[in-house]
Amino acid sequence: MGGGDWLRRLSRFELKAIVQKLAEAHGEDAVKAVAQSVASSSTAFAEATAAETAKTSASPAASAAGDDVPGDAATAAAAAARAPAVDQGVPNSATRKRHVRDSDGKQQQESGERAKQGNDMSGKDAKPPSSKKVKTKKNNKAFDMDFxxxxxxxxxxxxxxxxxxxxxxxxxxxxxxxxxxxxxxxxxxxxxxxxxxxxxxxxxxxxxxxxxxxxxxxxxxxxxxxxxxxxxxxxRAKSPPPKKRAKNTDGEPNEEMDAADDTAAKAAAxxxxxxxxxxxxxxxxxxxxxxxxxxxxAPSRDFQARFNCETRTYRYYFMARDLDLEAMQKAANLLVGTHDFRHFCKMDVTNVKNFVRRIEAAEVIKCDGAHGARQMCYLKVCGSAFLWHQIRCLVSVLFLVGQRLESPDVISALLDIEKNPRKPVYDIASELPLILYESEYAASDIDFRYNAEVLSELRQRLELREARHAISASMARGVIEFIDERAPVKDASTAQLVPFKTTDACVPIPSDFPKTIAGKPGRVQKSSSKHVKLFDRPLCDSYEERVGRMSERKLQDIKDKHGWDLASDIGSDRK
Structure with a gap:
C-alpha cells in the first residue's frame, strides 16, 4: 500500500480528527503538509490509473499487430488521467447507484426474456412481466460513540x-x-x-x-x-475530602488561580x-x-454515585392505628450511632464480613392529613450505608415494640453481639412501604439541573397516580363503613355480641402479602394469637458457625473473589 493510500481509506470524521490533532500539536504548517501529501498521492494514483487503463485498452491491438497503442487508446488514457481519482476498493455513492441501476436493468431484461418465452409456450394465458423495481436494503451503519x-x-x-x-x-x-x-x-x-x-x-x-x-x-x-x-x-471514598483552595509556590492562597477556577466553572455552566x-x-x-x-x-471521570455518596435516607410508611409511637421512638433512639447490625439484616457471609454500620438519625414522624387510627406515619432512617434488608428488619422489631409485645430494650439486646451471638428468628416487614428518599453528596461535587417543564409533566402523572389510589382507598373505606353499620354477630352459646376483629396494627401490609393459603387466592396468612418473645424463639447460626461449616473450596472462592481469609479470621472456631 502506498504512503498516501491509508489516508484515502479514512472516513471524513477520521480525517477531521487527524487534522484537528495535528493543528493542535504542530500548528497549521503540519495541516498544510498533510493536504499536500493527500494531493500528491491523489495525483500519483490518477497517473497510475491512467497508465493501467491505457495498457488494458492497448492489449488486444498489441497482441494482434505488435504495434504501439493506437490513438483512440491514448485518448482514453488521457481522459482517465483527467478524471478524479476514485478508490476502487471503496466505491463512492454515484458508483453504487450506477451499479444498482445496472443490476435492476439486467434483472428486468432477464425477467422480460423469461416472460417472452412463457408467452411463446402458453399463449394468451401468460402474465406480462412485472415492472416493479427491486428494492435495495439500506446500509444502516452501527452507532459509533467515537464520532x-x-x-x-x-x-x-x-x-x-x-x-x-x-x-x-x-x-x-x-x-x-x-x-x-x-x-x-x-x-x-x-x-x-x-x-x-x-x-x-x-x-x-x-x-x-x-x-x-x-x-x-x-x-x-x-x-x-x-x-x-x-x-x-x-x-473513591464514602466521604470525599473538601475542596482545597489553590496555592502558589510559597504555600499562600493564590487568588488568581481561584478566580481562574471560578471563570472555568462559569464557562462550563x-x-x-x-x-x-x-x-x-x-x-x-x-x-x-x-x-x-x-x-x-460530574466533577471527573473518577466520580462514582456509590462511593462518593455521603448520606442515604430511607422512609418506611405505616398507619398509626393503636401503635405506641412514643415507645417506638424510644427504641429507635437506641439505633443511632455505630453498631454491629448483623441481627438486623439478612446475613450474607459470602459477600459481607463487616456488619458494622453507622446510623445518623432514626425518627418516627407523623404525616399531615388524617388523625387517630388512620394517621399516616413514617420511620426516617439516615446513614452512610446499609446492609441487606436492614431497614425492613429494623421496622419489624420496632413494630413489635409499638404493639407492646417487646420492650424498647430489646434493641440493645440485639445489638450486643458478645452476649447474644445468634439472631432470633423473626419476619421482616413488607417491602412496599419502603422508599429510598434521598441521597446526599458534597455541594462542591454535584449540582443537579432541574427543568421546570419536565417536573410539571411528572407532577401531572403523579397526581393521576395519587387520584387512582385515593379512589381505591375511599372505596375500601366505604365497604368498611358499610360493614361497621351492620349489627355484630351473636354468639349462640352466650347470647352476647361478638365484636369485629381488627387488622394487625403491627403489619399494615403483611410481609407475606399477597401469598395464598391452601391454594385459596386473596387470603393473607394468619398470624399466631400468642406472641413469643424474641429471645425465646429459635436462634439462627452465628457468623462464626456459618463460616466454620464452609468447605475448603468455598473458602478459597471467597478468598479469590474478595481477598478474605475467613478461616484465619475465625481461628479455632472453624470445624
Whole structure:
C-alpha cells in the first residue's frame, strides 16, 4: 500500500480528527503538509490509473499487430488521467447507484426474456412481466460513540418499585429498573453499552422497593464539542475530602488561580445550557413509573454515585392505628450511632464480613392529613450505608415494640453481639412501604439541573397516580363503613355480641402479602394469637458457625473473589 493510500481509506470524521490533532500539536504548517501529501498521492494514483487503463485498452491491438497503442487508446488514457481519482476498493455513492441501476436493468431484461418465452409456450394465458423495481436494503451503519463528544454525568432517578423485581439488572431476572434504564439509554444513542459507560449506582433497592433519591453516574454522548474532563484526584471514598483552595509556590492562597477556577466553572455552566436535555430524552422512552428528575455534570471521570455518596435516607410508611409511637421512638433512639447490625439484616457471609454500620438519625414522624387510627406515619432512617434488608428488619422489631409485645430494650439486646451471638428468628416487614428518599453528596461535587417543564409533566402523572389510589382507598373505606353499620354477630352459646376483629396494627401490609393459603387466592396468612418473645424463639447460626461449616473450596472462592481469609479470621472456631 502506498504512503498516501491509508489516508484515502479514512472516513471524513477520521480525517477531521487527524487534522484537528495535528493543528493542535504542530500548528497549521503540519495541516498544510498533510493536504499536500493527500494531493500528491491523489495525483500519483490518477497517473497510475491512467497508465493501467491505457495498457488494458492497448492489449488486444498489441497482441494482434505488435504495434504501439493506437490513438483512440491514448485518448482514453488521457481522459482517465483527467478524471478524479476514485478508490476502487471503496466505491463512492454515484458508483453504487450506477451499479444498482445496472443490476435492476439486467434483472428486468432477464425477467422480460423469461416472460417472452412463457408467452411463446402458453399463449394468451401468460402474465406480462412485472415492472416493479427491486428494492435495495439500506446500509444502516452501527452507532459509533467515537464520532461524538462524551461527558461524565449524574442522573437523579425516581421510580415506584411495586411493578419491578428490584433496581439492579440481573441476567436471569427480567423487569428490573436498570433493564429499562439501559434500554432507553441505548435507544437514545447516549451510550454504546454498559461496560464502556463507567456506570455506578447509589443504592441497590430490593424487589418492590421504591426510590425518590436514586442517583447513577455514567459517561454519555454530549452535544458539546468539549472533551471529557481529565481524571482528578477525587478518591473513591464514602466521604470525599473538601475542596482545597489553590496555592502558589510559597504555600499562600493564590487568588488568581481561584478566580481562574471560578471563570472555568462559569464557562462550563454556560455550556451546560446548550447541552442535551437528558431528562426530556429519557422520559420519552421510560415507563410511566420510572422517570429522570434531573441531571448534573460530574466533577471527573473518577466520580462514582456509590462511593462518593455521603448520606442515604430511607422512609418506611405505616398507619398509626393503636401503635405506641412514643415507645417506638424510644427504641429507635437506641439505633443511632455505630453498631454491629448483623441481627438486623439478612446475613450474607459470602459477600459481607463487616456488619458494622453507622446510623445518623432514626425518627418516627407523623404525616399531615388524617388523625387517630388512620394517621399516616413514617420511620426516617439516615446513614452512610446499609446492609441487606436492614431497614425492613429494623421496622419489624420496632413494630413489635409499638404493639407492646417487646420492650424498647430489646434493641440493645440485639445489638450486643458478645452476649447474644445468634439472631432470633423473626419476619421482616413488607417491602412496599419502603422508599429510598434521598441521597446526599458534597455541594462542591454535584449540582443537579432541574427543568421546570419536565417536573410539571411528572407532577401531572403523579397526581393521576395519587387520584387512582385515593379512589381505591375511599372505596375500601366505604365497604368498611358499610360493614361497621351492620349489627355484630351473636354468639349462640352466650347470647352476647361478638365484636369485629381488627387488622394487625403491627403489619399494615403483611410481609407475606399477597401469598395464598391452601391454594385459596386473596387470603393473607394468619398470624399466631400468642406472641413469643424474641429471645425465646429459635436462634439462627452465628457468623462464626456459618463460616466454620464452609468447605475448603468455598473458602478459597471467597478468598479469590474478595481477598478474605475467613478461616484465619475465625481461628479455632472453624470445624
Amino acid at each position: 461524538f463528544a462524551q461527558r461524565h454525568i449524574a442522573l437523579h432517578l425516581a421510580y415506584f418499585g411495586d411493578g419491578y423485581r428490584g433496581f439492579c439488572a440481573q441476567p436471569t431476572v427480567p423487569e428490573t429498573v436498570e433493564e429499562h434504564l439501559f434500554r432507553a439509554l441505548k435507544k437514545a444513542c447516549l451510550i454504546t453499552d454498559r461496560a464502556s459507560s463507567q456506570y455506578s449506582r447509589c443504592g441497590r433497592t430490593d424487589v418492590g422497593v421504591s426510590a425518590l433519591g436514586q442517583v447513577v453516574t455514567l459517561t454519555v454522548r454530549s452535544k458539546l464539542a468539549s472533551p471529557l474532563p481529565e481524571a482528578s484526584t477525587i478518591p 454556560s455550556d451546560d445550557a446548550n447541552e442535551l436535555d437528558y431528562p426530556v430524552v429519557l422520559n420519552r422512552l421510560l415507563p410511566d413509573d420510572i422517570f429522570v428528575l434531573g441531571w448534573a455534570p
